[in-house]
Amino acid sequence: DQQVKQNSPSLSVQEGRISILNCDYTNSMFDYFLWYKKYPAEGPTFLISISSIKDKNEDGRFTVFLNKSAKHLSLHIVPSQPGDSAVYFCAASGNSGGGADGLTFGKGTHLIIQP
Amino acid sequence: NAGVTQTPKFRILKIGQSMTLQCTQDMNHNYMYWYRQDPGMGLKLIYYSVGAGITDKGEVPNGYNVSRSTTEDFPLRLELAAPSQTSVYFCASNRELRVTQYFGPGTRLLVL
Numbered sequence: 539d540q541q542v543k544q545n546s547p548s549l550s551v552q553e554g555r556i557s558i559l560n561c562d563y564t565n566s567m568f569d570y571f572l573w574y575k576k577y578p579a580e581g582p583t584f585l586i587s588i589s590s591i592k593d594k595n596e597d598g599r600f601t602v603f604l605n606k607s608a609k610h611l612s613l614h615i616v617p618s619q620p621g622d623s624a625v626y627f628c629a630a631s632g633n634s635g636g637g638a639d640g641l642t643f644g645k646g647t648h649l650i651i652q653p
Numbered sequence: 654n655a656g657v658t659q660t661p662k663f664r665i666l667k668i669g670q671s672m673t674l675q676c677t678q679d680m681n682h683n684y685m686y687w688y689r690q691d692p693g694m695g696l697k698l699i700y701y702s703v704g705a706g707i708t709d710k711g712e713v714p715n716g717y718n719v720s721r722s723t724t725e726d727f728p729l730r731l732e733l734a735a736p737s738q739t740s741v742y743f744c745a746s747n748r749e750l751r752v753t754q755y756f757g758p759g760t761r762l763l764v765l
Contacts, residue, residue: 542695547693570751572753572754574756579758579759579761580758580759581657581743581745581756581757581758581759582696582743582756583756584753584754584755587753589751627695627696629695629696631750631751638684638701638703638709638750639684639747639750639751640686640688640698640701640711640712641686641688641696641698641754642695642698643688643695643696643697644695645693645694645695646695
């Protein structure tokens with residue numbers, strides 16, 4: 539039972555345009571969400587996070603939007619650059635009483651930025 | 654700061670062998686985690702620790718053991734390796750709950 543879902547295994551975007559990566563979750567106990575970027579043969583690198591008390595968080599070219607009623611979040615990258623080509627993971631944690639906030643991850647979306 | 658370091662980078666094991674994956678962090682973080690990532694899948698939590706001497710199971714703990722004798726080190730032990738344990742293993746740490754987890758570079762394990 540997947541609690542965090544990234545339904546697009548891959549996404550191709552032209553350089554300079556906006557990349558939008560989507561993530562859905564089913565566990566209403568999740569209250570903290572993160573996006574990680576991963577290059578091959580490296581560990582995940584933190585990009586941006588959002589707490590459930592907010593609906594938007596911005597950091598440079600990256601913005602995360604959270605829609606709690608729809609249990610949906612999205613990551614916007616504007617403008618997209620060649621170095622953004624990587625696998626992006628959506629992750630969630632919650633005050634569920636267990637797992638000491640170990641993260642629950644989606645399967646990832648492979649973003650390809652076309653020149 | 655080196656952050657989170659893991660050794661080895663890559664290892665091939667025969668079925669039934671055992672090994673220890675090492676993880677060290679130099680950020681004085683209390684919380685440490687072990688995840689595994691299978692091809693095409695997200696990371697899954699194996700074990701976690703909230704401080705020296707305190708560990709607990711995550712989502713997929715079977716076939717693994719951990720210990721936490723110091724704040725810095727959190728080794729993962731595989732006993733009786735099985736092909737199903739072929740995966741990439743990531744160690745992570747954070748300072749407190751509800752903040753960023755920092756990941757190591759991973760250990761790629763192949764069990765044949």
